[in-house]
């Protein structure tokens with residue numbers, strides 16, 4: 001009985017490790033090469049600041065409500081996003097790109113806003 005118990009514990013531990021490794025792979029795949037993912041919920045961008053490599057993309061996933069992802073300098077914007085919709089933007093040049101939601105935020109980091117840092 002003691003041996004059987006040990007085997008069950010070992011099998012469970014192995015399964016947990018495998019599940020963990022799988023979820024980490026999924027996370028990497030969704031972020032692409034050097035990119036990042038931001039979720040929109042509770043009138044916030046989460047995480048507020050992401051750092052990506054030049055030439056990669058950020059994906060914004062709207063979990064709830066109606067929002068936009070709009071550059072402070074107006075150079076790019078998403079359409080109005082409803083719950084469940086996503087928006088991608090590719091950043092080719094290194095720099096700091098502040099953005100906001102036109103419904104719940106403002107330029108300069110007010111309320112619903114975020115920053116994309118693009119490195120070489």
Ligand SMILES: [Cu+2]
Pocket residue numbers: 043066067068101102103104105112
């Ligand atoms: Cu919003």
